[in-house]
Amino acid sequence: MAILFIFLILENILEKFIPFLNFFDEVLTIFSLVLLVIFRNKLVINRNEIIMLVSFMITIIIGIISNLLAGVRVVPIAVIKDIIQISKFFIIYMFGTSYLYKGITRVAFRRISCFSKAYLVILLIFGLASQFIDLGMTGDKRYFIYSYAFLYSHETFLVSAVIIMISVLLAQNDIKNKYYIIAGFCVLLLTMRSKAIIFMLVVISMEILGQRYDFITKGSQFWKKNWAKIILVGIFVFGVAILFLQSKVMLYVGYGMRAARPALYIVGFKIMRDFFPVGVGFGEFASYISTTYNSPIYTRYGIQEVSGLNYETHYAYVSDTYWPYIFGQLGVLGTISYLIALYYTFKNVVKKIGNTRGKLTAAIALISYMIFACFAESLLTNSDIIIYALTLSYYLNIDGENI
Structure with a gap:
């Protein structure tokens, strides 16, 4: 499994040379589902996972009902592909947490830790060098920094790789890792991605809290006694994030229906209103699948010529x-059931791997990043979600002490 970790970290780079790797995430999802079905009697499943599975199955059913009730159209192959896309995170997570429930071995974890340290140093060296020498690894200049992507197809994929490796080093609970974590933070800053700031803020806040309060051994008593302080920290993190993002948010708001991202939000809410309490169903909106199969929704709401949503671009x-x-295709009912499934998944993550400060910090930082990133990318359906799901369910499932 250490080899799989390294492969997933490098997968986006390898796609340039091995094109069929584009389908790796779907193939692994289907393979994991088959194993879960075949060995269903041997799976170790708790209450949180049962609620998560039931809620997600309800989400799928609501999505299919939306296809039938919306009266837009039904393209079976588009529906099937979209169901696979939205299922990837939950299937891979269940595969890691119930089929591979014993967790990663210490030997394998040391291997991915060593790889992460070496790779973070390499990324930082090339990142700094690329600010002064044109290595073909940078994009537009923001403020005074050229956005850094290394050999990845986009800065976003580099961000995902780096925060996963930082999470591994956090989980190791080794003070010596702080230099590599700082190196990772520097790489994140060089990407000039605002969402990476969220991850760093959560890590720093959790580390400060962890040094001052013993929230691991005191368990739920800590959270009950200090809930006000925790909320204040959350508000602080959110406030700083808004400070960093406000210019971009105002820019999108100013564009309105003339830019892709705000147009998708505006039309998504309109769909949720017009098709209440369901949505338009799978394969119809805000995905490449919907454009591949020529969904009429874009024309219906007048955004078919928006740059980034049209054929020319x-x-x-x-x-x-x-x-x-989510809320455009699944409507109010589907969105609620989907959020319940996510909530119990994340709750299960914290319960199963949050037994040391390092692992709890890594888990909460990853979850926070995933939630915020989804405002600006389709993280939960793209290829990167495989390593997020495996990290939260398997790669962080270790003893966490003296590794």
């Missing part, structure tokens, strides 16, 4: 956000 920004994909 190859629908480049149709998946540039995630939540409109």
Whole structure:
């Protein structure tokens, strides 16, 4: 499994040389589902996972009902593909937490830790060098920094790789890892992605809290006694994030229906209103699948010529956000059941792997990043979600002491 970790970290780079790797995430999802079905009697499943599975199955049913009731159209192959896309996170997570429930071995964890340290150093060296030498690894200049992507197809994929490796080092609970974590933070800053700031803020806040309060051994008593302070920390993190993001948010608001991302949000809410309490169903909105099979929804709401949502721009920004994909296609009922499934998944993550400060910090930081990232990318359906799901369910499932 250490080899799989390294492969997933490098997968986006390898796609340039091995094109069929584009389908790796779907193949692994189907393979994991088959194993879960075959060995269903041997799976170790708790209450949180049962609620998560039931809620997600209800979500799928609501989505299919939406297809039938919306009266837009029903394209079976588009529906099937979209169900696979939305299922990837939950299936892979269940595979890691119930089929691979014993967790990663210490030997394998040391291997991915060593790889992460070496790779973070390499990324930082090339990142700093690329600010002064044109290595073909940078994009536009923001403020005084050229956005850094290394060999990845976009800065976002580099961000995902780096925060996963930082999470592994946090879980190791080794003070010596702080230098590599700082190196990772520097790489994140070089990507010039605002959402990476969220991850760093959560890690720093959790570390400060962890040094001052013993929230691991005191368990639920800590959270009950200090809930006000925790909320204040959350508000602080959110406030700083808004400070960093406000210019971009105001820019999107100013564009309105003329830009892809705000148009998807606006139309998504309109769909949720017009088709209440369901949505338009799978394969119809805010995904490449919907454009591949020529969904009429874009024309119906007048955004078929918006840059990034039209043929001329190859629908480049149709998946540039995630939540409109959920509430537009699933409606109010489907969104509620989907959020319940996510909530119990994340609750299960904290319960199963949050037994040390390092692992709890890594888990909460990853979850926070995933939630915020979905406002600006389709993280929960793209190829990167595989390593997020495996990290939260398997790669962080270790003893966490003296590794």
